[in-house]
Amino acid sequence: MSDWSPSSYLTFEDERTRAARDLLAAVPLAEARAVVDVGCGPGNSTELLARRYTEAAVTGFDTSPAMLEAARSRVPSARFVAGDAATWEPDGPVDLFFANAVLQWVPDPLSAMERLVGLLADSGVMAVQMPDNVTEPSHRLMTEAARAGGWGDRLAGAARAPLASVGEIYDRLAPRVRRLEIWHTAYNHALPGPEAVVDFVRSTGLKPFLDRLDAAEQAAYLALYQARIAEAYPRRADGRVLLRFPRVFIVAVR
């Protein structure tokens, strides 16, 4: 897969950072020494962490060199290193693992969360947020457009698998922590029109679809996808469209 695009991802910075802010607001730690931003991306979440925990050593890691470079210039006070959420090891006990919009990309999010909880200091917190939108029209229509264009087989593995249910997450983590809260928030982003819905998902969920097509195919695929999006997201009275975007939040205290 080609590297991530920090500028495209940040086009919707307000909308995306809202979820990171909500996650941070739910972290029950007044202070922390060792804070780790798991899959830090371009550093917007790391910036929030560095501002809230001014005394902490903040480390961000990510698999993408482009994202790490963007993060370094955005948050000079933090340390950024290459690493994968499924395998990265800290130097010592961690007070806060903050995993905003990243664990949906690892092959086994439940095992990744279990592992992170095991690396926490006593009373440490794991805070996780993941988009839970594969059954929303925005994501279902990616697969439908692939089939309509005759690329059903080639793009079969491009869609993200559905997340575990709340009950499954609860059963896996509850025995390992002293406190566990799991909730969903579905935001409604008021966007200028259906094209903006496509732009919103282009650098994330749509990327694995586009990456498997050549330039001409990408254009044809996008036309099929956008027509379906326009139908599924009708304009409201003021001309805008509302993109419903559900996300799951998990806050576990060891």
Added chain:
Amino acid sequence: MSDWSPSSYLTFEDERTRAARDLLAAVPLAEARAVVDVGCGPGNSTELLARRYTEAAVTGFDTSPAMLEAARSRVPSARFVAGDAATWEPDGPVDLFFANAVLQWVPDPLSAMERLVGLLADSGVMAVQMPDNVTEPSHRLMTEAARAGGWGDRLAGAARAPLASVGEIYDRLAPRVRRLEIWHTAYNHALPGPEAVVDFVRSTGLKPFLDRLDAAEQAAYLALYQARIAEAYPRRADGRVLLRFPRVFIVAVR
């Protein structure tokens, strides 16, 4: 309908106050002069408001004398008056209307919100939270148990009507405000067992059902309802049950 029970309502204070705290965290006002707690109940939300806006004149109103009395002894610094959300008039412009878990009880929540927005000072904020759970098993099964017991007709009006959709709320409020955010959060309350699910809704959604039955009928109805709840909310690995509780949040800046 008989008066509300502050003590029963407060049994699940942590769970219920969580939504009020989340709503308050989303209010984009650093300070305020006139703050109004719409349908203040026993004062748990008023207490949050008085703590956050220490310089403000905080007024709480409610239709229930028992709730007002509980609120007065809980928050001595606030003023509490009798009033209905659909008709109450402030003395002057209001910086913040805070309506936590109340507007679902007025006959026309959309018109009530429109009216409150019209009473705001410039840049004032209306913050609303309503349970949006009438399609959840906890609430669907109230009507199903009524039918199973032969009280389908007598209890026909006891169920709360579904709320307006996000699109309808958006279309109604967006032209009247400079900023509008609407989102849903579905909490998952880990309760000791199915009986606790019944207790959770007993003082709110279940109350209109029970109020229309005599004591013997209430016992029979509760048995039917609880059996269905036990089936719909299976125990997790640790023996607890997860009560999914979706709520809609609306924050409008005039």
